[in-house]
Amino acid sequence: MHQCVSYFNALKRWPLFASVLILSLLPSHAFAQFPSVISHPLPGGGQSWSLPVQTLIFITALGFIPAVLLMMTSFTRIIIVLGLLRNALGTPSAPPNQVVLGLALFMTFFIMAPVFDKIYQDAYLPFSEDKITFEQALDNGSQPLRQFMMQQTRETDLALFARLADAPAxxxxxxxxxxxxxxxxxxxxxxxxxxxxxxxxxxxxxHRLSGCQRLDGTRYDDGATRHRFTAF
Structure with missing residues (x-):
């Protein structure tokens, strides 16, 4: 029950830190090129962006949520596995695509809930209370997501893309x-x-294909028998 409550709390807080998830992909020094949008100093030092600029960034980031969901979470693996499982069972239309998509979404939010909670606690809350700068919020918010992706990434794939990008060791x-x-x-x-x-x-x-081939070689084969064997 506690996990379910935490899961739905993460769902409600998702729009609040969506912009942090998106903008964590960008290098922090890129935001230092716009001094005119800085509004006021923070108590612990540093400066924060003005509210209109933060609102603009948040609204812009909402358009990238589908890309983040596909690229930086477990959604891709889940939706592929569910689709292949449905085909392997011989029921390509049951459950329907809407049900498979809904299952993949809710399972993704359940798996990613600890990551989203940590981003919310370490990045969004301190930034909303003017305790850290926007650049610090980006850095804090990217760390949990980076750790999650790094744990699921093969070293051979990292080496491949590093070589393609001509990146140093x-x-x-x-x-x-x-x-x-x-x-x-x-x-x-x-x-x-x-x-x-x-x-x-x-x-x-x-096994399903082998069974159909055996049925094709018998004289007692009929359409209904083959359909039942194919489905199960």
């Missing part, structure tokens, strides 16, 4: 930039999803 995994980590993470998620299908769900399809 990284001393630690924490020094990998987002422009390399995100595509490497997506590639690893695709590999993992299809690997799960091959090892776990392929036997369903193989």
């Amino acid at each position: 990284f001393e630690t995994r924490d020094s990998v930039p987002m422009r390399i980590l995100v595509p490497a993470y997506i590639t690893s998620e695709l590999k993992t999803a299809f690997s799960n299908w091959f090892y776990d769900f392929y036997p369903f399809s193989h």
